[in-house]
Amino acid sequence: MKIIVLLMSLAAFLLVTLPGPLYKSGIVELGTAFAGFKYAVIAGIAALILLIIQMLFKRKTVTFTSAAVAIIFSLVAIIMPLKMMSTANNVPAIHDVSTDMTTPPEFVAIAPLRADAPNPAAYAGIETARKQREAYPELQTLQYSQPKAELVAAVEQAANNLGWQLVNTDSRSGLIEATDATMWFGFKDDVVVRVEDTGEERLVDIRSKSRMGKSDLGKNAERITAFIKELDAVLSQ
Missing domain, CATH: 1.20.58 (Methane Monooxygenase Hydroxylase; Chain G, domain 1)
Structure with missing residues (x-):
């Protein structure tokens, strides 16, 4: 026995x-x-x-x-x-998380890579935004005083430090795109970071979206939180 x-x-x-x-x-x-x-x-x-x-x-x-x-x-x-x-x-049954839910950063270079993905590249919509606000109210647009070029470089460094695969960096538009894979199943999630210069300050928004699955089990919000922490660490060096 x-x-x-x-x-x-x-x-x-x-x-x-x-x-x-x-x-x-x-x-x-x-x-x-x-x-x-x-x-x-x-x-x-x-x-x-x-x-x-x-x-x-x-x-x-x-x-x-x-x-x-x-x-x-x-x-x-x-x-x-x-x-x-x-x-x-x-956690909410969402798979698209953004610090800006009104005009979320859009995927450009990554969009073709998601052509066959069950979850399209377009933002998931109003209901997703509502659920995100309730679950992750702390995820909001970031404000920095550093020059735009410095922020773009810091975003790239933070992404590399986290092991993301950089897909595209457009320094002029301030758009950085990358792909991250979950450790256990290897699910691919895509990230786009937007750096905007308003003249008085620089605004940084991060969006993370799963290629498949109705619910991300909180992974996208977790990824954005980890990225913000890493970006602040890079900028403080």
Whole structure:
């Protein structure tokens, strides 16, 4: 029974950890990858139930090491999908986030790269803006005193520091475009940063949009927040 428990918990662990890399490498489709999460939870619960039965009726076959491994693998398989579900329930179901929701920065060089993406390059609209205001009121246009050229260079440096792939930099218009990929599944999200000179100050707006998926699980807002922090760090050097 110990072997069955270990194999079940291992299967659960693999069902929750492998879908991302397998999808990223093109071995499985997204639907199959997400289905793995559901079966991981089922397998993880089943493994814990079998472990309890083993401890009740075949206590002599239980060792600390085997029980610990089974519990850890099973809990990982159960907690990870549930955590994703919890995140999805606590963030708005949007995939387009911008510090300027009235006239959001537009994708130019990146637009052709999104031609076949489920989510078009155009801004997602009024309802998305409303949900963003409620969830992320802190994301607003940034104001700086540095010259426009210095800000453009700092934006490029911050993007490079964050590991983004720069696609285009138009210093004259103050537009910087880049692509970022999520670590686990490798989902591609696009970012456009706009630097405007009003004469008295420089305004910086950032927009991050997923190429696919109705909800980004908060990733785009998280990315913009990280970028703002990195940009301020670059400018303070």
